[in-house]
Amino acid sequence: MITGSLVALVTPMHPNGDIHWEHLDKLVDFHIENGTHGIVAVGTTGESATLDPDEHIRTIGHIIKRVNGRIPVIAGTGGNSTREAINLTTEAHKLGADACLLVVPYYNKPTQEGLYQHFKTIAEAVPGMQQILYNVPGRTACDMLNETVLRLADIPNIVGIKDATGNIPRGTELIEALNGRLAVYSGDDATAAGLMLAGAKGNVSVTANVAPKAMAQLCEAAVAGNKEETERLNELLTPLNRKLFLEANPIPVKWALAHMGLIGEGIRLPLTVLSEKFHGEVDDALKASGVL
Secondary structure, X not given: OOOEEEEEOOOOEOOOOOEOHHHHHHHHHHHHHOOOOEEEXXXXXXXXXXXXXXXXXHHXXXXXXXXXXXXXXXXXXXXXXXXXXXXXXXXXXXXXXXXXXXXXXXXXXXOHHHHHHHHHHHHHHOXXXXXXXXEOHHHHOOOOXXXXXXXXXXXXXXXXXXXXXXXXXXXXXXXXXXOOOOEEEEOOOOOHHHHHHOOOOEEEEOHHHOOHHHHHXXXXXXXXXXXXXXXXXXXXXXXHHHHOOOOOOOHHHHHHHHHOOOOOOOOOOOOOOOOHHHHHHHHHHHHHXXXX
16 A cells, blocks of 8 residues: 655646756655655646646656656546546556546536446556546536545555545545555645545655655654644644645645756746745744745
């Protein structure tokens, strides 16, 4: 089972929006050196919505090659088209990804039965790939209910769910109802500590991009049930968990990484560079959390 701090890795870009492969290598090495337990490649934070299919697959393959088996790589292969999600998942499997992350379809608002059939179809189409569901209703405008997750838990290669609802009681209820049939991961940095203390197996983290060591330590403490250490580290990271979402993710975290000298400021439209009025707040959060 994949556990711990799973960084939702940004995709570094040149000023014109082209992918910056050298900076991507630099980020992968930065995470491995600082104890990150796994990399989520080309998810929301990796700007999957604006990478074309060839770039999407090339980026996943590039990260897998750079990681070279040192930590797990989870490929973001979801979409609002079941056929597209199957194609991306198939390609990621060929490239050697350890698992894939499949977001709830966005914009088209399927029913709960539609969600069940969508994920079931992908799982059956790529049976050799471990698949992690991803529920983030704040972005998709579609909420996968716990009852649907419980149905999907019967499918052998569906092995986990990233719960980005930010609702700890609901997440705790899901953990208890699953009784170990799926691993639950937090997808919300602000509430991740609480969900892991309730039994989640890790955190797919935006904050880990800039504070990998502290987030890895927090996840290790929380998964082990060390409440005191978890709360100490969570308090340290709270400024980042708040300020890295002042504008839509990944706008603030890409600015923070550029401010740290790890990447440039490239980002793709319709996203834009962090508004100047927020620079001081993000800088303060980096300093308060010991990053700068």
